[in-house]
Structures are given as structure tokens and as C-alpha cells.
Amino acid sequence: MSDHAPHPVERQLPTSEARDLLALVRDIARREIAPSAGEDEAAGRFPREVFTLLSESGLLGLPYDAEYGGGDQPYEVYLQVLEELAAARLTVGLGVSVHSLACHALARFGTKEQRAEHLPAMLGGGLLGAYCLSEPASGSDAASLHTRAVRDGDGWVLDGTKAWITHGGIADFHTVLARTGGEGAHGVTAFLVPAGAQGLSAAPPEKKMGLGGSPTAQLHFDAVRVADARRVGDEGQGFPIALSALDSGRLGIAACAVGVAQAALDAALAWVGERQQFGKPIGDFQGLRFLLADMATGIEAGRALYLAAARLRDAGLPFSRQAAMAKLHCTDTAMRVTTDAVQVFGGYGYTADFPVERYMREAKVLQIVEGTNQIQRVVIARHLLGPEAGRAPAVH
Incomplete structure (x- = not known):
């Protein structure tokens, strides 16, 4: 296969x-x-x-x-x-x-x-980027980041550590969020930092459950000098810039999740067409047919959800709530569909000889990146009930 x-x-x-x-x-x-x-x-x-x-x-x-x-x-x-x-x-x-x-x-x-x-x-131009928001002690609570940028003449000096950075160590440029003022969301500024900046180094890549080919690493900023011309937006505007990017990024994660789920369904359908048990194709068993139907329905629903949110974005309309919903639904669906695909394969699905175990491991990370799915529920509820409901922190 x-x-x-x-x-x-x-x-x-x-x-x-x-x-x-x-x-x-x-x-x-x-x-x-x-x-x-x-x-x-x-x-x-x-x-x-x-x-x-x-x-x-x-x-x-x-x-x-x-x-x-x-x-x-x-x-x-x-x-x-x-x-x-x-x-x-x-x-x-x-x-x-x-x-x-x-x-x-x-x-x-x-x-x-x-x-x-x-x-x-x-x-x-062949460059590859990295997005540097998360830190060892501030993942979903992005407003509490500690990496600091201090003015020095006509530029800035950055010190701190970023964590869970996709393309960490191989990216050509980095969009970095650093604290330039007081605590909270209002003291953050965005910078564009090139890979060759002196004082910028990467830790060894994390050893992950899946996505072994995609390096994820901490980045260390040790007195990294950045010209003020590489400051993006106004000083203190970094947090809304970060949230704006994340709204769009969540749709990207949703689309990726649907892709992984579709690949798992495709593999399951191919297997069902080949595998026989009790003298007939396993696709003839109603329990399996129902499982495949549920998998396909979840994928179609996820695709419709992320596309609906994308069309709002394209029309210039608010889409933050729908982006969180799409990320939540599509990644949960990917986890369920890939798990079911392993079940369709039986014992073979648990081996590395077939791709479904890889899809299952990969689906898990999509429930975590760019705001865990628990955070997506916080975001959705705040849109439904108002920002003051429950006094939820500024988590994204």
C-alpha cells in the first residue's frame, strides 16, 4: 500500500x-x-x-x-x-x-x-521564516512574556529565550515579540530579526512524538542588537499585532488538520478495498462502513467551517470567533479521524509499516499549537458572553 x-x-x-x-x-x-x-x-x-x-x-x-x-x-x-x-x-x-x-x-x-x-x-526569494511568541514560561498566556528589548542608541538590544519555535535553528528571519515596556499586553513590541544576528542561537531541536522532520527549538537572544528600522509597528503595539497574526494562523492550522484527516481517511479507504476477513472485504461490515461515514462527515464539516471563516476574512469582516471554532473543531476531528483510521487497520495500523500511526501522532500536536484547544474554548466563550465574563485572562 x-x-x-x-x-x-x-x-x-x-x-x-x-x-x-x-x-x-x-x-x-x-x-x-x-x-x-x-x-x-x-x-x-x-x-x-x-x-x-x-x-x-x-x-x-x-x-x-x-x-x-x-x-x-x-x-x-x-x-x-x-x-x-x-x-x-x-x-x-x-x-x-x-x-x-x-x-x-x-x-x-x-x-x-x-x-x-x-x-x-x-x-x-527562498527565505524561510519563524514566528517567535511563546516562551518557556508563557505559552498560551502570551501577554506575560519576559524576553526584553531595551533601547540603545538608534536600535534595540534583545535578551531572553523563545520556546517551541517551528523552524528554530533553520529559519532565515524571525518575527519576534519582546517586552519594551511594563507588564501586560501593552508593553510588547514586534521586531524582524535576521538569522545571522550576533548573539542569536538555537538549542538542539526538541524530541517530539511526531513531526520529526520539522525542527522545533528554543531560541536564545543574548544581547542581540536590532536596528530600530526593524521594529514592526509602533512601540507597544506588539500584542495586537501578535493576535492579528494568530487569528489567521489558526485558520492555517485548521486547514492542515483537515489535510491530515483526509490523508488518514484516504489510507483507510484504500485498506478497506484490499483487506478481507471472514471471506469478504472488511468494507462489507456495517460497523466499519458507519465508522468511515463518520470520519468523512467530520472532515467535510471541518472543511466547510474553515472556509466559512476564510470568506469572512476575505470580505474584511470579523472572524476571530470563527477562526477559534475552526481550529478547535478541525484539530479535534483530525485526532478522532486518525485514531479511527488506526482502528480500521487493526494491528497493522499500530506499526510503522503504514502511515496511519504517523498521522495519529501528527494530529495530536495540532490540538496544541497556536493556542491549545482549551484556550480556543476560552476565546469562543468570551466572544459569546463578552470580554468581562469570568474575567478570563488575555490568553491566545
């Missing part, structure tokens, strides 16, 4: 350009990503050459302005690209989502001069 058995997804795309784009992505996924995904994950290999190809193909800057090298694509299209990439290999889909997250602050809040100087290389 192949590592990834694609099951065509019927997509409603807004333009013929978008249809051609998805066809290109599927071709790249089929030829360049999926065939070695399992082997590369087991060996812990990061596919930098794939990201170079994606950059050259215009796929690393899809939701950003063409003026700066972006693709001018709506989020409705960009997220479906992420889903296809994640279905082939989560390390790639998640990596593109994190890169887009790292570009968000400069693309939306940077000056015209900053965008002209930095964005073309970030969006289509």
Missing part, C-alpha cells in the same frame, strides 16, 4: 486561476512531497529543497500583495493549498503556514519602506 493514497476532493474555487493553482499544488505534492514523506519523517529530514521549490513556484506568499512578490490570493484559496500540502506531509503544510504567520506582521503593519525592502525576499 502506498504511503499516501489521494482521494480527490471536490473543491469549489472562485476563479480559473485558483483551479490551476490547486492543480499545480497537487502535482507538486504527488511528485515531490508524498513519495518520501514517511521515510523522511522517520529520519528527521527537513525538506528545505521542497520549500525552495514552493518559493520558486510562488506558493510561499499566496495571501500577500503581488506588489511585494505575493500571490494576491484570497484566504479561501490559500487555505485549500495548505490542506493539500498537509495531506501529503504535515511538515510541509505546517511549515508554509508558519512561514505565512512570520510574514504577517511586516505585511500588515510594516511601513511601505519596510515592506519594499524585506517582503520580496520573504515571499518569493
Whole structure:
């Protein structure tokens, strides 16, 4: 059985350009990503050459302005690209989502001069980004971060440690949130820090349950000097910049989760077509047919939810609540679908000979990154009941 058995997804795309784009992505996924995904994950290999190809193909800057090298694509299209990439290999889909997250602050809040100087290389010049918000003692409670930036002449000096950084140690640029004022959300500022900055170093990558090919590491800032020209937005504006990025990033995680779930369903369907028990295909057993139906229904519901939120974003309407809902539902669905896919395979599903155990391990992290699903419930409830209800902290 192949590592990834694609099951065509019927997509409603807004333009013929978008249809051609998805066809290109599927071709790249089929030829360049999926065939070695399992082997590369087991060996812990990061596919930098794939990201170079994606950059050259215009796929690393899809939701950003063409003026700066972006693709001018709506989020409705960009997220479906992420889903296809994640279905082939989560390390790639998640990596593109994190890169887009790292570009968000400069693309939306940077000056015209900053965008002209930095964005073309970030969006289509082969660079890879990292988003540096979390710290060892402040994950979901992002307003309590301790990394500090102190003014020094015409620049800043950064000291502290960032944790759980995707692409930590291999990224070319970092969007870093650091404290420049007092405690709480109002004392945070955003900076664009290049990989070669003196005093910036990475710890060895974390040893994770899944996503072995995607390095996750702490980053240490030891008197790292950053020019004021690399400050993004106003001093003290960093927290709303971070939250703005996370709203969009949560949709990226939702799309990736649907991709992993779809891959698990595809694998289960292929297995059901091959496996026989008691003299007949296991797909003839009603209990299994019902399980597959539930898996497919959850995936379709998740896809509809993230696309509905994306269309709100594309229309310039508020979408924070819907983004949290999409992240919550899609990642919980991915965990359930991948677990059920392992069950469909029986004992074989528990072995590394088949991809479903990898999908199950990968799905777990999606319930945690960019705000745990418990935090998503806090966010949703605050939207429903008002920000003062329960005096919930500023957690994202």
C-alpha cells in the first residue's frame, strides 16, 4: 500500500486561476512531497529543497500583495493549498503556514519602506521564516512574556529565550515579540530579526512524538542588537499585532488538520478495498462502513467551517470567533479521524509499516499549537458572553 493514497476532493474555487493553482499544488505534492514523506519523517529530514521549490513556484506568499512578490490570493484559496500540502506531509503544510504567520506582521503593519525592502525576499526569494511568541514560561498566556528589548542608541538590544519555535535553528528571519515596556499586553513590541544576528542561537531541536522532520527549538537572544528600522509597528503595539497574526494562523492550522484527516481517511479507504476477513472485504461490515461515514462527515464539516471563516476574512469582516471554532473543531476531528483510521487497520495500523500511526501522532500536536484547544474554548466563550465574563485572562 502506498504511503499516501489521494482521494480527490471536490473543491469549489472562485476563479480559473485558483483551479490551476490547486492543480499545480497537487502535482507538486504527488511528485515531490508524498513519495518520501514517511521515510523522511522517520529520519528527521527537513525538506528545505521542497520549500525552495514552493518559493520558486510562488506558493510561499499566496495571501500577500503581488506588489511585494505575493500571490494576491484570497484566504479561501490559500487555505485549500495548505490542506493539500498537509495531506501529503504535515511538515510541509505546517511549515508554509508558519512561514505565512512570520510574514504577517511586516505585511500588515510594516511601513511601505519596510515592506519594499524585506517582503520580496520573504515571499518569493527562498527565505524561510519563524514566528517567535511563546516562551518557556508563557505559552498560551502570551501577554506575560519576559524576553526584553531595551533601547540603545538608534536600535534595540534583545535578551531572553523563545520556546517551541517551528523552524528554530533553520529559519532565515524571525518575527519576534519582546517586552519594551511594563507588564501586560501593552508593553510588547514586534521586531524582524535576521538569522545571522550576533548573539542569536538555537538549542538542539526538541524530541517530539511526531513531526520529526520539522525542527522545533528554543531560541536564545543574548544581547542581540536590532536596528530600530526593524521594529514592526509602533512601540507597544506588539500584542495586537501578535493576535492579528494568530487569528489567521489558526485558520492555517485548521486547514492542515483537515489535510491530515483526509490523508488518514484516504489510507483507510484504500485498506478497506484490499483487506478481507471472514471471506469478504472488511468494507462489507456495517460497523466499519458507519465508522468511515463518520470520519468523512467530520472532515467535510471541518472543511466547510474553515472556509466559512476564510470568506469572512476575505470580505474584511470579523472572524476571530470563527477562526477559534475552526481550529478547535478541525484539530479535534483530525485526532478522532486518525485514531479511527488506526482502528480500521487493526494491528497493522499500530506499526510503522503504514502511515496511519504517523498521522495519529501528527494530529495530536495540532490540538496544541497556536493556542491549545482549551484556550480556543476560552476565546469562543468570551466572544459569546463578552470580554468581562469570568474575567478570563488575555490568553491566545
